Amino acid sequence: MRNAVRFLSFLLFFTVFFSACQQEGDLRYSTEGLQFSADTLSMDTVFTTLSSTTYWLRVVNTTSDDLMMDRVELTSGGQSGFRINLDGVPGTTFDRIRVPARDSLFLFVALTPPATGVNEPVLIEDAIRFTAGTHSKQVVLKAHAWDAHFMKGKHITQDTTFTAAQPIVVYDSLVVDAGACLTMLAGTQLYFHEAAFLHVNGQLKSYGTPQQPVVLRGDRLDRVLPEFPYSYYPGQWGYVRLAAESFDNEMQFTHVLGAAYGLVVDSSAQEPIKLYMQGAELHNAYFSSLYVVGGQVIADNSQFSNSGSYTALLVGGNHRFTHCTFANYQWLVSRDGPTLTLANQLLDENEQPIAHPLKAHFVNCIVFGSQSSELLLALSESDQTLADVWFDHCVLKASETDLLSLSENCAFPSEVYFLKKGSSSEAYQIDYRIDSLSPARDMARRLTEPQYALDKLGNPRYNDAVPDVGAYEYIVK
Numbered sequence: 001m002r003n004a005v006r007f008l009s010f011l012l013f014f015t016v017f018f019s020a021c022q023q024e025g026d027l028r029y030s031t032e033g034l035q036f037s038a039d040t041l042s043m044d045t046v047f048t049t050l051s052s053t054t055y056w057l058r059v060v061n062t063t064s065d066d067l068m069m070d071r072v073e074l075t076s077g078g079q080s081g082f083r084i085n086l087d088g089v090p091g092t093t094f095d096r097i098r099v100p101a102r103d104s105l106f107l108f109v110a111l112t113p114p115a116t117g118v119n120e121p122v123l124i125e126d127a128i129r130f131t132a133g134t135h136s137k138q139v140v141l142k143a144h145a146w147d148a149h150f151m152k153g154k155h156i157t158q159d160t161t162f163t164a165a166q167p168i169v170v171y172d173s174l175v176v177d178a179g180a181c182l183t184m185l186a187g188t189q190l191y192f193h194e195a196a197f198l199h200v201n202g203q204l205k206s207y208g209t210p211q212q213p214v215v216l217r218g219d220r221l222d223r224v225l226p227e228f229p230y231s232y233y234p235g236q237w238g239y240v241r242l243a244a245e246s247f248d249n250e251m252q253f254t255h256v257l258g259a260a261y262g263l264v265v266d267s268s269a270q271e272p273i274k275l276y277m278q279g280a281e282l283h284n285a286y287f288s289s290l291y292v293v294g295g296q297v298i299a300d301n302s303q304f305s306n307s308g309s310y311t312a313l314l315v316g317g318n319h320r321f322t323h324c325t326f327a328n329y330q331w332l333v334s335r336d337g338p339t340l341t342l343a344n345q346l347l348d349e350n351e352q353p354i355a356h357p358l359k360a361h362f363v364n365c366i367v368f369g370s371q372s373s374e375l376l377l378a379l380s381e382s383d384q385t386l387a388d389v390w391f392d393h394c395v396l397k398a399s400e401t402d403l404l405s406l407s408e409n410c411a412f413p414s415e416v417y418f419l420k421k422g423s424s425s426e427a428y429q430i431d432y433r434i435d436s437l438s439p440a441r442d443m444a445r446r447l448t449e450p451q452y453a454l455d456k457l458g459n460p461r462y463n464d465a466v467p468d469v470g471a472y473e474y475i476v477k
Contacts, residue, residue, distance in 0.1 A: 197238030316356025
């Protein structure tokens with residue numbers, strides 16, 4: 001009996017051992033059958049010390065045998081700032097990894113780059129190596145890391161100047177206190193985190209150039225799709241707001257992009273001037289790109305474009321817009337309201353109208369968009385003297401009949417022919433320069449003031465006899 005038990009035990013051991021040897025023998029130690037969804041994973045620029053979006057790779061076994069890897073490893077050991085996760089397990093080195101036949105694994109990759117000490121973006125490289133015996137393959141990882149200056153809940157309490165030396169990332173808020181002036185020089189870049197905003201109680205002086213604009217935008221530098229950056233989305237951050245007590249602000253060649261509200265100008269007196277804009281661009285707002293109540297706003301060679309609500313809403317005040325382009329072909333959010341709305345009253349909390357006397361003159365401007373009419377005059381009918389609205393040498397998508405007494409030498413075509421309006425065939429890009437067929441060509445009133453000699457991009461307006469309507473002069477190539 002004892003011998004029989006010993007024999008059965010030996011037989012059982014031999015069977016298990018033999019089965020294990022057979023199972024191990026069915027595995028192939030090779031990388032030859034592995035394919036990757038990408039041989040190189042290139043990330044967008046990432047601010048140092050901040051984490052990137054998580055990217056993923058698929059590791060596919062294309063053979064009919066299970067493949068065994070001796071090791072899957074991040075070649076830097078994590079020193080580059082890259083980090084990986086293999087099928088839900090984080091680490092830098094993974095031993096004896098099995099990839100079943102005709103199956104796959106998922107690798108997740110993210111990056112938190114260390115500070116570089118350099119003002120320009122720096123290339124960071126690493127690799128994920130797959131080793132099986134003497135065979136190996138790798139996926140290259142690439143990204144650019146960019147040192148930035150971080151601000152959170154920052155108050156500007158005295159005159160301060162921002163420069164192009166280093167990008168500034170704003171969390172929560174950036175507030176310019178009363179009595180202080182924030183000056184932003186050419187090339188300054190402010191990146192606002194979700195819901196962050198700039199609130200100006202004092203003064204804002206922004207001095208970009210056509211070649212080096214000042215840029216205020218969201219801090220998402222990555223892409224939704226290869227051809228679709230997150231920066232194309234509206235509502236990435238909050239807004240820029242000029243408080244009621246803030247006057248004598250300037251925004252020259254300054255771009256406010258992808259905010260919830262681009263620029264909000266609080267109600268105030270009409271003197272002194274509230275804001276002067278030259279070559280500005282307020283683009284791609286979730287609600288309004290420009291929202292003004294009262295005050296005095298003067299804008300030259302500027303673009304106000306793409307919003308979910310009114311692109312530019314002026315309620316009361318004394319305003320002049322010259323050689324400006326108002327355009328809305330927003331499709332990423334549903335549109336509610338025309339491109340340009342002018343009103344001379346608001347309703348209070350009891351639904352009673354409050355008068356806001358309005359003077360708004362538009363010279364050599366385009367007002368156009370995807371809707372059948374892009375101009376709304378919400379003017380009080382009880383007292384028309386509270387509204388002084390005038391369009392001179394403009395191209396308008398509106399009813400010519402409704403504007404007979406409010407316009408002179410204007411055109412009312414069905415199409416204005418912009419270069420790009422954001423369609424998928426145009427890689428979702430916007431370009432509100434006019435093309436050769438545009439009715440805006442050669443119909444502007446010639447102006448003698450020096451600020452109109454060049455367009456928004458710095459191109460001369462008067463190389464031909466008659467300049468073009470809008471912020472951009474057509475350039476014959």
